[in-house]
Amino acid sequence: MTPIEKLLEALPSDIDAALITGGFNRRYLTGFPSSAGTLVLTRKKPVFIIDSRYYEGACKTIQGCEVLLQDKLYRQIGALLGDAGAKTVAVESEICTVKGLTTYRKELPDLELLEDNRLSDLLSLLRRIKTPQELEKMRKAQEYTDKTFTHILNYIKAGVTEKQIALELDVVGRKMGADQLAFVIVASGENSSQPHCTPSHRALEEGDFITLDFGFFVDGYCSDMTRTVALGPVSDRQRQVYETVRQAQEAAFANIRPGAVCREVDAAARNLIDASPFAGTFGHGLGHSLGMEVHEAPSFNPTCEVKLEPGMVLSVEPGIYLPGEFGVRIEDVIACTDDGFENLTKSSKELIVL
Ligand SMILES: [Mn+2]
Known part of the structure; x- marks a missing residue:
């Protein structure tokens, strides 16, 4: 089944049509990247309305959906919905702005626009289970990340x-063939105690821990990896923190399997850190889903009740952060997977001392 067929099959029967304008959702459903466009989905036929900048490319690329x-635009949307006999129309609550909704109301007065979250929630549910094709793109994106590391x-x-x-990192990854950098964090020395520190002009010094957190996009899908490496010499305290984080990640891995509750996977890592001398220094969630976006749902955190299913892709990223000292x-x-998990990340986790 195509993503559009999956969405239409799962769309509640009281929703006649869906108007999709979110860039990631459009690309997920059509396979075509663009900065504009409206996907009009009815049970009669899916239609992608796109301006002249992308029209030729869309015609060549998109299958199973009229271009x-x-x-x-609004006259075209109105005609398509009228033709399909659609009255109730869902928009993406997470994407559609107040201005967008107001315009739909004004331009399409005969329709009932639904203000609930069902369409956005459904797209999120579909996107969280990656197909073998999507997984292959994520493996490739991770391969560039490992090689760049x-x-x-x-x-x-x-x-x-x-x-x-x-x-x-950016230049080398793209030279290797990645489409673009998804994001990059380089945090050295005392900066490394800030989990999402912005790369600065700080020059590396001996004794620094350097946290590298970055990923690349390949064909619309991203990778995400963090390693903390040392510029020698390394203190006993640095080694102790590093090993504790590594064990916390192992504790999480031991709990990852289909049916595992996200909150419990987070707890496995968090409990290990909280039982160490570094209790209370792991402030963020253990991990997040990713795919077309760097952060998707569900997440490994203390409150997420979602159960893991084969095809879900999440990061596992425990950390210890000691303000004024360093972080790892x-x-x-x-x-x-059906019986456990595949680790897409291949880089070593032994402490690397440069
Ligand atoms: Mn991450």
């Missing part, structure tokens, strides 16, 4: 700045 050149180990030395490392985070991305 219509945008002219008078290997490269950067030879680049890191005293005097190099965080910003220079961030740029090198280790992050892999796993795909839940």
Whole structure:
């Protein structure tokens, strides 16, 4: 089944049509990347309305969905919905702005626009289970990330700045073939106690821990990996923190299988850290889903009751953060399988001392 067929099959019967304008959702459903466009889904036929900048490309790429050149958008939407006999129309509550909704109301006065979350929730539910094709793109994105990490180990030395490392990661990953950097965090020395520190002009010094957290996009899907490496020498306290984080990740892994509750996987890692001398220093959730976006649902955190299913892809990223000293985070991305999980991240987790 195509994503559009899956969505139409799962769409509640009291919803006659769906208007989809969210960029990630559009791409998920049509396979076509664009910065504009409206997907009009009715049970009669799916139609993608797109302007002339993308029209030719959309016609060549999109299958199983009619492509219509945008002219008078609201008139076209109205005609398609009228033709399908659609009265109740869902919009993406997480995407549609107040202005967008007001315009739909004004331009399409005969329709009943539904203000509930069902369409957005349904798309999120569909997107959380990755197909083998989606998984293959994520493996590829992770492969570029692993290879770029290997490269950067030879680049890191005293005097190099965080910003220079961030740029090198970006350039090398794209030279290898990644489409673009998804994001990059380089946090060194005392900066590494801030989980999401922005790369700065700080130059690396001996004794630093350096946390590298980054990912790439490949064909619309992203990777995400964190490693903390050391520029020697390493203190006993640094080693102790590093090993505790590594054990916390192992504790989480031991609990990852289909049916496992996300909250309980988080607890496995959190309890280990809280039983160590570093109790209370792991402030964020253990992990998040990813796919077309770097952060998707569900998440490993203290409150998420979702049960893991094969095809879900989540990060597992415990950390210990000691303000004024340093921080450590280790992050892999796993795909839940029928009997456990596949670790998409291949880079070593032994403490690397450069
Ligand atoms: Mn992450």
